[in-house]
Amino acid sequence: MPADNSTEAWRISPELQQPIPRSVRLTGIGIVYCLSAVAFFLFGVGLSYRVVHDEFRRQATNASLARRLVTEGLETQATVTHLFTGMGYVVNYQYSVDGRSYERGAFIAEAHWQSLQAGSPLAIRYLPSDPGHAYPDGDPPSSQNHWSIVLPMSGMILLFMFGFAAIFISPVLSQRRLLTRGQAARGIVTRCKEGGKGRRSGYFLYYDFSMPDGSQHQGKTFSGSQLAQGSSVTLLYDPSRPRRNAIYPVETVRIRVT
Numbered sequence: 001m002p003a004d005n006s007t008e009a010w011r012i013s014p015e016l017q018q019p020i021p022r023s024v025r026l027t028g029i030g031i032v033y034c035l036s037a038v039a040f041f042l043f044g045v046g047l048s049y050r051v052v053h054d055e056f057r058r059q060a061t062n063a064s065l066a067r068r069l070v071t072e073g074l075e076t077q078a079t080v081t082h083l084f085t086g087m088g089y090v091v092n093y094q095y096s097v098d099g100r101s102y103e104r105g106a107f108i109a110e111a112h113w114q115s116l117q118a119g120s121p122l123a124i125r126y127l128p129s130d131p132g133h134a135y136p137d138g139d140p141p142s143s144q145n146h147w148s149i150v151l152p153m154s155g156m157i158l159l160f161m162f163g164f165a166a167i168f169i170s171p172v173l174s175q176r177r178l179l180t181r182g183q184a185a186r187g188i189v190t191r192c193k194e195g196g197k198g199r200r201s202g203y204f205l206y207y208d209f210s211m212p213d214g215s216q217h218q219g220k221t222f223s224g225s226q227l228a229q230g231s232s233v234t235l236l237y238d239p240s241r242p243r244r245n246a247i248y249p250v251e252t253v254r255i256r257v258t
Helices: 028-072 110-114 147-181
Strands: 024-026 074-085 089-097 100-107 121-127 130-136 183-197 200-210 216-223 232-238 241-247 253-255
Touching (some): 024 147, 028 121, 028 147, 089 121, 100 130, 147 232, 147 241, 147 253, 200 232, 216 232, 216 241
Antiparallel strands (some): 024 253, 074 121, 089 100, 121 130, 183 200, 183 232, 200 216, 232 241
């Protein structure tokens, strides 16, 4: 059945005739979007805090170990087994205490690292009460920190999580702005194209609408329903920025019934 495109066939919904700003509320989908945004935000903050907190804790542990190595430690000779770079300059070494062999790794200064090779001797200090705790002499565990890695990592976590939060909250804020202060207008569907958005299948609707000054504008939206070319739709637009528009009703907010 062809769409009725006459002016009489289109009327502004009574709720849109309420005085601006209209009172609105979240829909179920809007609540899910907001909760998802909050969850990503809190997860990003929590994960970033954990990364920074772990570095502070690592430094405190290393500082305590360094003090014990100075006051209680004994010197011995180790042999370098492997050298590599990762979050810093790392040396792996092997040593023996009371006939028992140990193999450990440690971060050391770049200049010291450059002077070593596999098989080189390496002076270390170890705890007699626990020979497994050892460190190269002259490069105590408190001499290295990972802030050059930790801070950028923390920043990237926040950036990504805040970005996901923005993806969820953005449609809620834009639709709330339109429903609260937007002007209603009649739109004419110019094209309906089948397609998908994420995991949803439906139709992309293209439409034209006119403002009171006679200027013409276009819009596009995704809908689960197919509309024939020339069909009338109700839409909301921002008078100051007509490119901000959406077909009514919107997905995440509804006008509050008083």
